[in-house]
Amino acid sequence: MEKKIFVVGIGPGNSEYMTPQARQAIADSDVVVGYDLYVELVKDLCQGKVVKSTAMKKEVDRCKLALDSALAGNKVAFVCSGDAGVYGMAGVMSEVAADHPQVEIVTVPGITAACSGAAVLGAPLIHDFAVISLSDLLTPWRDIEKRLDLAAQADFVICIYNPKSKKRHDYIDKAANIVSRSRGWDTACGYVKNIGRQGEQGVVCTLKDLIENDDIDMFTTVFIGKSTTRVINGKLVTPRGYRNV
Template sequence: MSWIKVVGTGPGRYQDMTVRAIRALRDCDVVIGYITYINLVRDLVKDKDIIYSGMRQETERCRKALELASLGKKVSLISGGDPGIYGMAGLLYELAKKNVDTDIEIIPGVSSVSAAASLLGAPLMTDFASISLSDHLTPWEAIAKRLEMAARADFVIALFNPKSRERKDNLPRALDIVLKYRCSSTPCGIVKNASREGEITLVTKLGDLLKYDIDMTTLIIIGNSSTFITGGKMVTPRGYVL
């Protein structure tokens, strides 16, 4: 029986993949994915048919998965991190509306925000908001409104896709919004290449964020009003009575 399994491969390392994800890659006929994510799991799929493509070709990958499943293939559609968090799950379901007979399973993975938080300490112990600064699919006006509301409500804020060669100004604009509600000494964490080669972890302050090298492989976590730094780690109290 054919199927499509959208496989969350986690942040990068084999050790961070789930047993379900590894089993899906072993049981499939074809693996489809973004070339960077394919390379992270290549040792697991070297005996499979592999179809890969570059950035911003998500729609084509999903359509190919649906096409191959209709021909009787078992397809693993790779999605970095968790496929339901800025991943491939939603797009596949959107495109599969008319393919009611297609067996689709979403296999969750460790999100980069979870991986980054574990490296920084315990910054996500209470309510938090994750916001992507990429305006490729979401207008900046909507992003700015979400930042405003999250900062005003004192959420811990995780920023995905903070900066690229095309989007150099979105991070400074985002920080200007947050700094209306947070002091410049608010603890922040910067994690580049979480759970991958070249991993860098840094704990700093909100007012100093722009001093550091930040790109698309970076995830930023901005603490709330109760977040503190201890032993070089960020901690946001859950509220237990000590």
């Protein structure tokens, strides 16, 4: 394969979280493709480059822009927030380029919201965990409900992406209700808004507090603790099981 598209995870937004590998992949490219907001976050790296940005929800169009640029002989960096490989564009880019095996899709990992959000709250993901998106745009809601139920039964810490949107304002309530079949309403939980961006805010709370919470929006990542998760000096912490602490 001679041609490459680097699908680059830039982390939550602040350049403090962007790896040198991600920075270099953008610096080495001729063309930068991405959603307007994410391209704006790396604009200092884009000087002298061709920038091709599209509005939200135009994921496939963005991939086609990246593919066309690569086929024309350009080095392409396709930027995503968080990790390019966690609900990111590395997958759909591979699908769009499936008939062009001469174009290699290279994933450059970044700090995903599960990790950056967990750090804000303390250490909730120290033991086995599940990551679930509540967006039913591309997944049937019944599958999401089944995953929430089984993850709660399995005593995973549960990290929730896309907990709400204008059309899905009550989905986090439904999720909390499903989890409550296996865990108490006083289960230690937390959520983080605007991770790594202006207005970052982490809140430690209970499962009950997630219900009808107007503070949770589409830019929030939610953490539901497992049975042993607890609050230590204001931080949300899941023990790994060390006996002699």
